[in-house]
Amino acid sequence: MAPLSQTGFRLVPAALSAGDQAALLVEVLTRVETAPFYRPVTPGGKPMSVEMTNFGALGWVTDAKGYRYQGAHPLTGHPWPDIPAALLALWADLTTADAPPDACLVNLYRDSARMGLHQDRDEADFAFPVLSVSLGDTAVFRLGGLSRRDPTASVRLASGDACVLSGPARLAHHGIDRVLAGSSRLVPGGGRINLTLRRAGPAPG
Ligand code: MD3
Numbered sequence: 001m002a003p004l005s006q007t008g009f010r011l012v013p014a015a016l017s018a019g020d021q022a023a024l025l026v027e028v029l030t031r032v033e034t035a036p037f038y039r040p041v042t043p044g045g046k047p048m049s050v051e052m053t054n055f056g057a058l059g060w061v062t063d064a065k066g067y068r069y070q071g072a073h074p075l076t077g078h079p080w081p082d083i084p085a086a087l088l089a090l091w092a093d094l095t096t097a098d099a100p101p102d103a104c105l106v107n108l109y110r111d112s113a114r115m116g117l118h119q120d121r122d123e124a125d126f127a128f129p130v131l132s133v134s135l136g137d138t139a140v141f142r143l144g145g146l147s148r149r150d151p152t153a154s155v156r157l158a159s160g161d162a163c164v165l166s167g168p169a170r171l172a173h174h175g176i177d178r179v180l181a182g183s184s185r186l187v188p189g190g191g192r193i194n195l196t197l198r199r200a201g202p203a204p205g
């Protein structure tokens, strides 16, 4: 198996300083006041252990009807809040995408929350990268290949780390095995917040 560094997976340790992480957390928690975290239900009817909300024109949701992007919060019916400027700046700095992101999924991992191995396939154009930013407790992230049976590697994602998924890695299987409780003091009440920036809709123009 080719090393992760040759597959389109790029880890950027400490992409955000401690001060930048604290400032971004304020931007996130302010928006969560009007777009609260909720616990999504899979199409199979199982509540996820991860809580979610979204920022941007389009938000990723799952319910009995399936997975999709939509423009409104499922509980409030309001449009999602805007994407924090610091995240738009990171997208411009760390990716070569020629369009801004239109979706920012916000995942909250408390306690024993995890995310099983999956692919991200609900976006219109896989040529756009995905940019992930981690805040709070360190996650044990698993990255595999295009086939579910491909070998996987384990990577720790700490607070302030960013990772960019492009090329072959864009459709790689991945998940969060567990979060190391107490490894950071950033998130009030403990846990981890992950922000993923995507272009969910087609390229503009
Ligand atoms: C690899 N989130 O929201 S972020 C997701 O930490 C998701 O909350 C995880 O998987 C989290 O879909 C992992 C890192 C990440 C994000 C998107 C990817 C890795 C990826 C897309 C393709 C391949």
Ligand code: FE
Residues within 6 Å of the ligand: 118, 119, 120, 174
């Ligand atoms: Fe994913």
